[in-house]
Amino acid sequence: MANFKYSQVADWLKNEIYSGNYPGGVKIPGEEELCVKFSVSRQTARQAIKVLENQGLLYKVQGSGTYVTRKIQGPPLRSEGKERRCIGVIVNSTGDYLFPFLIQGIHDALHQRGYGMQLFLSSQQILLEEQFLHNVLDGGVQGVIMEPVKSALPVINDGLYEKLTSQLPVVFTQPLHTPYPASAVTVDDRWGGELLVKHLLDKGHRNIGAICKMDEQTGMRRYEGYMRALLNLKLMVNNERVIWYTSETENEIFAGEQGDRLWEKIKDCTAVVCHTDRVAFYLIRFLADRGIRVPEDMAVTGFDDTEYAGMGKQITTIIHPKEMFGRKAAEIVLKMIEEPGYREDYCFSAVLKPGKST
Incomplete structure (x- = not known):
């Protein structure tokens, strides 16, 4: 069964490479993602990657991940001369x-x-x-x-x-x-934002902050849902409780001075709505470092129902159909x-x- 499992992962990766889904130079999913996708152990995922490394399809970059070799000789075409769609x-x-x-x-x-x-x-x-x-x-x-x-x-x-x-x-x-x-x-990201606020209100929370992404429509619509719910439910609206980030600054929001500023904005909140499960996951770790328990001291929600929602504490989230x-x-x-x-x-x-x- 173990051999079947690593072969299944390796075959899927190989098919993705040859079909152009992961072209040369592109990073493939990490071991953790492969574990979640195929319900296998890290050892099995690692073995599958090693097989394709040995075949010259993949190579590792220390501290970065595993990438597709830039020049791949693909399998023979099945229909020579037929127009490719x-x-x-x-x-x-x-x-x-x-x-x-x-x-x-x-x-x-x-x-x-x-x-x-x-x-x-x-x-x-x-x-x-x-x-x-x-x-x-x-x-x-x-x-x-x-x-x-x-x-x-x-x-x-x-x-x-x-x-x-x-x-x-x-x-x-x-x-x-x-x-x-x-x-x-x-x-329906806007409704998702509203659902999260309504859920938090049902749990007794009235001081609800948010961490929002400003350069994508998903972020704007989730923020809109959060704000509309606060207004419709007669909850306090306080712009100081909203933390904004972009694609370029996501990795900085919990670090150093940025983290200190974030804490000053949310420390009086009893709940925080996060743009994604990943942000929620790292917020929970950020709070733990400050002795704040989730959900006893502060509730946290995510968005998208990804593997981050199941890592550590199961995160309340909105399902993305993926x-x-x-x-x-x-x-x-x-x-x-x-x-x-x-x-x-x-x-x-x-x-x-x-x-x-x-």
């Missing part, structure tokens, strides 16, 4: 904990219909996004699934967005202020290809998952 997928980060699940959902739906996938990593960089938009416009893909760079901010590549959506079927994975002839798949989300985006872009002019905006409902952090 491919969907371009532009994402901001492979390090985001939702990434493996979203990509798996996209891959499964496309693979069932005979489509491949070309992955572009924009790293929240406007210039990289511009380059990738030119790449997909130059041909080779029949449609695009796209996570916009810094979706809460003005669209800098608006001319390319307009050109892209006029020439190809496009599905955005975050809502945008500016309308384009495209589809979108989202989660693979279903990716699959839906792929299904919509394929329908747009088959039915020119078709558009669909699909929003997954927010569902509360209570945990032991509240």
Whole structure:
């Protein structure tokens, strides 16, 4: 059974590499993510990675992770001379904990219909996004699934967005202020924020702070839900209890002077709503270092129902559909290809998952 398990993980990774989901130079999911995805031990995940290292497909970078070898000789094509059908997928980060699940959902739906996938990593960089938009416009893909760079901010590549959506079927994975002839798949983040505040009120909390992400629409909508709930429920609204961060500053919010400032803002709160499970997880550790017990002294909520929600203390969170989300985006872009002019905006409902952090 152990051999079967590590072979299963190795085969999945190999397929992801050869299908282009993890192109040369891209970091693969870490051992911890593989353990969660396949319900295996760290030893099994490590063994699977070692197999592909020995085959020359992967290499390790000390202190960083495991990456795909830049020049991969792929397996023979099954249908020589047949036109390759491919969907371009532009994402901001492979390090985001939702990434493996979203990509798996996209891959499964496309693979069932005979489509491949070309992955572009924009790293929240406007210039990289511009380059990738030119790449997909130059041909080779029949449609695009796209996570916009810094979706809460003005669209800098608006001319390319307009050109892209006029020439190809496009599905955005975050809502945008500016309308384009495209589809979108989202989660009801605003309602998720409201659900968390209502849950905390039911637990007796009235002084509720928040840690919010300001450069993505998901952050703005979760903040909107948090604020609307405070107002509707006649709870105290205090801007000093809201801590903002960006994609670039996420790793700094609990460190040094930033951590001291955060503590000054939330120390009088009895509960804090966090933008993600990961932020909630590190907040709980931050509070523990100060002798603050969760949930006895302060309740903490997350968002997305990822592995962080189950590490240590089970975190109260909002469920993100992950693979279903990716699959839906792929299904919509394929329908747009088959039915020119078709558009669909699909929003997954927010569902509360209570945990032991509240």
